[in-house]
Amino acid sequence: MxxxxxxxxxxxxxxxxxxxxxxxxxxxxxxVKEGNYAALLPLLSKYRVKLLHSVxxxxxxxxxxxxxxxxxxxL
Numbered sequence: 001m002x003x004x005x006x007x008x009x010x011x012x013x014x015x016x017x018x019x020x021x022x023x024x025x026x027x028x029x030x031x032v033k034e035g036n037y038a039a040l041l042p043l044l045s046k047y048r049v050k051l052l053h054s055v056x057x058x059x060x061x062x063x064x065x066x067x068x069x070x071x072x073x074x075l
Contacts, residue, residue, distance in 0.1 A: 008032055020047060 011032055015025045031039040
């Protein structure tokens with residue numbers, strides 16, 4: 001039985017560490033309680049896409065700042 005609790009706790013902590021909001025965590029953990037791990041995959045994939053978009057947006061902002069710094073150094 002300790003193995004199940006370890007898995008539950010590990011999944012919960014991983015969701016927290018990944019930055020999932022409370023609603024997503026709650027929904028995922030409900031699936032874990034039910035043993036419905038397959039239902040987690042679409043939720044996690046959707047969240048992954050959201051994170052990837054934020055990474056790309058951040059990279060665009062960094063690129064803009066880098067260009068501005070480059071231009072200012074040329075003045």
